[in-house]
Amino acid sequence: MEPAARLDNNHELTLKEFPYIIRWRDDRCKRCGRCTAVCPMFSIAPTVVAKRVVSSSGANPTPQVERQVVTVIKQSTNIANYCTGCATCTLVCPNEAIEPELNPNNKFLINKNAGGGAYTRGGRRNDPLVSTLDRLKFTRISMLTDPALDAGRHEFRIRTYLGRILPAEDLPVKFVNGSGELDATAGKFIPPVREIYPVMIGSMSVGALSPTMWEGLAMGITYLNEVEGMPVVMCSGEGGMPLSLFKSRFVKYFIPQIASGYFGWDEMIRAIPHMVEDPCAIEIKYGQGAKPGDGGLLMAHKVLKLISEIRGVPQGVDLPSPPTHQTKYSIEEAVAKMIQSMSMAWGFRVPVYPKISGTRTAKAVLNNLVRNPFAAGLSIDGEDGGTGAAYNVSMDKMGHPIASNLRDCYLDLVKQGKQNELPLIAAGGVGKKGNLAANAAALIMLGASAVSIGKYIMQAAAGCLGDENNRCNVCNLGRCPRGITTQDPKLYRRLDPDKVAMRVVEVYKALDTELKKIFAPLGRSTELPIGMSDAISADDPAIAERLNISYVC
């Protein structure tokens, strides 16, 4: 041990290394302790400092020393307690005395591997620049050419189809009294198809999300269907579903996900005979945009009674979802076995589709699905997708942007004349800068039948503080200051599911208006402009060329 006298600032980091620096105002602070009581990272703590003032007040030098020890709020220089910039301190401060400030010159990543562990976090790719999706604009404004529509006046029916749509000639049709009807007795498999709202809530599990957040989303979705008549659906994420929901009438608005951990599935399978409705669809997760090639891990400290019962596992154990499905060795196997098994579970009445992360190999998967009569679609999650926990390197440096990946896949379908048969679902960074409707519409025009959102809805519905300057992004630690991604009741009870649900409703109502504003000038009111790429342009020639759309300036 070093003698005490020799301990100093050796090996201590300066605050300039840190990503956010706390600006604390002594003159405003009343030392009420609210900020330190809520700091999720213990980045700030009260302590005492000594002040020594030497003054002279007489006519001659008459030195006087005044010494004061005062209480201050100090920021930690321990990298484990780095300030994430979440600003919960600012939120609770009654005097506006404290606020984190982004330090663009930080050396956070250089130091965050202290202890030898690679940096893990939640959130998504830390790139605050404008994404490709935000560089696309809708340039076909019909005034006197196509029938111009009025978003405020005309009725719109913004819907899409989830499930394989057989070409007319392949449909077994019989004619009854002069009109055509599907002939169910023809012995031909007619794939199940759902009509849904084209913007769905992507897979976020019970576990990754707190119960209050998950229920808020689920309630919001159900409200939209039941009260507003908008068929918005939501994917469960991998972690099972509360059985009370699974066995309710509302399960038809949900897409249970099965992934490599298979968590919660035994619970759900046993409950199938008690179901009163079929689920909307089944999503098989093979990959995730936020962490391509990597799986998931729910830390043992999050696996409390609730998670344990829903997922069907013991309490207090780590729950890894490996990067791959252990018994699936090839696309053919993965697709054939899993899709068929999951289809079979509901008597082939439920669409089953896989989800992969954005990748240069997406077309190979797609072409396989095209040949699989039971495949109901393909969901592609681009590199800007979010997650509750992943290695920073996976999040920041791995994956494929969604725009060109989706476009390639769509054009591939077009080449085969299958673009109206197999729906593509696009995800990853939709609404990253707040332009939810525009990003969604752009993806639809590039060829997506539907888009999936995650991070956006967390930010909009529950005030998620995370951003692409790595603000907050501690979902993996279970210390979410908003109560969104934690299993700690003291934190998740900060979130009122009813308010989350109402925000979901508001988001979708506003989204619907904006989508109408985008679709109306195209003259589209009832049919989604899927692949209508002559309606969009890029302000960058390279992007335009790559996406095979027009360049405008």
Added chain:
Amino acid sequence: MVDPKTEIEIKGNINGSRVPSRLMEEEIQQAVRGGAGRVLVLADGQHGIGGRIWPQGHSVSVIVEGQAGQRLGSIGMFGTEILLKGSASDDVGWLNCGANITILGDVTNGAHNAAAQGKLYVQGGGGARCDTMTKHNPKFNPPESWYLRDVGDTFAEFKAGGIAVVCGVNPRNPENILGYRPCVGMVGGVVYYRGRIDSSYSQGDVRLLELSDQDWKWLTDNLETYLRAIERYDTHYKELSSSREAWRKLLPYTAQERAKRSTVKKTMADFRKDIWENTANENKGVGKGGIFAEYVTHPLTPLPYITTGQDRRFRPEWRNAKYAPPCQAACPSDIPTQRRAALLRAEKTQEALELILQYSPLPASVCGEICPNLCMSACTRSHLDRPLNIKGLGSASLKTEAPKPAPKTGRKAAVIGGGPGGLSAAWQLALKGHEVELYEAEEKLGGKLELCIPRERLPQEVLTYELERFKSIGVNVHLTSKVDAAQFDKIYASNDAVIVACGAHKARKLNIPGVEDTINAYDFLRAVNTGQRPDFKNKHVVIIGAGNVGMDAAAQAFHAGAQIVTAIDVQEPAASGKELEIARTLGTKIVWPKFTAKFVKSERKIYFTDGSIFEADEVIVSIGDMPITDFLPQTVHTDKNGWIKSDEAGHTSDPKVFAIGDATSLGLVTHAIGHGKKAADAAHALLSGRSYNRPAPKMQINYAKVKDAYYERCNDTSFTPQNEAHRCMSCAVCRDCHMCEVICAYGAISRKETADDIGYEYVVDASLCIGCGFCAGVCPCGIWEMTENI
């Protein structure tokens, strides 16, 4: 001169040839400019008839017969009366600015679109998109549109003003006389109608109301004029004016109402109750409390960010003395200097000086003189100025009288060896009231303190004084009583416990040629201390092994007259502290790494494996000592070199036998004293018939928890126990300063008297505490700790 009665007839078809709209328009304008008051148009599909007739000082009447084209009366002006004797085409009265237009038939799509003033009287019904975008300029009366039958779809869209009346007589669709989705975007004016409509009207824009008195008065007042104009007064006036209840109106919400109106169709609370949680058969919802209620035990209500009691994330705990102060943690004798300082600050000087005697019989000799004072190296105060002078505090206890031993227990213990470890064990056992027999092989007590530590480092009078104090508590000391196997058996049989503290007095042998001509350091130092100092005058002395004993030997070699003293070692020398300082000051050279090959006394040379050669008259080997433990029975296990196997409390393989100090492994004097105390505690448990409870090791307090900001640098280096006591930061031990109580903004902390030794504690009122950690943050001693509130 104008004659309003002048009637001009304009033909739309001359000799079978249709007159273009442009020429007919010119003709009409010319006629009016020419003073015509009545223009009879025999139309053949011409557009825009009757519009743009600017006021001429008299009214102009345009009577249209035949087939009128689109936009009849569009951009019509005040003073223009247009009568169409038949049905009209699209856009009748478009952008009407004041004309009164009467249609004795139906109008098609877009009638009165964008009308701002004037009137449209329709004898039949309207097509789609009639009355859209009409407005009311406050400078004029609002436009009016009257339809006797019904109207088509999307009626009155974006209507911003004006009055529309749809009488519902003989409608084409009796179920819905206003068509599909009327009033979208309507913000002004009113639509009166009579008959049925469906629910497709824009309920977000307008509300459906019954007619007020004023409405009814206006309607009935104006109905006659309208019906007379369309020649239906006699047939329909009664029917239309007979029942106010048959009429309704659609009135737009005002901007203020619109802003206030909730767009929420159902509150989330109602949704939760009626739909989400409702498990009635027809609903099949998720059940009471929502989808997670069955999995959680906590209330389902939201929590604020700032919480108290059970809902706090963290709670403060007053953990007085939970951690060890750095000084105490570093001290092998476990001396609680911070308690001594607290007593001194409380002006209990005598108690303070006595306290240390509970831990060591030799504070002045060891703490005060020869100890390297690991406590001071660890002292937190050195962050600020310099460590507490614990050495001085040790010396201060020199003249303090021995504590009074406890009453006799009647149990007997023997201690073999009167060195520091044996003295410590005997002292502790005697203080606890046991009868102690101490066997010492030499003529004097003190072991290596007496025999090997140079007098310049340990003044003899200090040691002698403390040994006298030791004897004063009644230990039976047997000097020159070397214990052999037979005697050990006797001692073993006649005592309840035996503590072996025989030390290490056999020098380790170096296996080199010429070793027989070397001297070992133990013998050399012992000779010096017993007055048999050898004469090294002008000699070159090489010391093999540059540890602290080597340094003592080096110093004594100089005192014996040596000219050059060189200490060599195979690795970086372990010498430190005062021993090193004295040896260096005297001129000792330290050289490493050196591996000795041989010593040839006759050549006065020592050879090393690297080929180098030093001159050497004398070679002193100081590579450590080993114990002589061959007197022990088989039941007490030793290793092959004779070291006795024992634990930190001295337990050996024989339950009655304890072994401590250098007999178990080489260490500092303070190690032996600490080991002695712990072994005495363990033996005491044995003698008392209790099981020994090993004290839980305390972790040293983290320096950062001790707030040195409270203390001012002290530039006065003069020593008094009081000064030192005030400099002590009381690490990990509460100094009862009340900082926590005062800093707490919520009044959650208070001080409570207790019946224990300490006499007080600080407690937290959980119902007030928010878990902010200010108590922990300001505590000078690091007592408060924030723990997860589970």
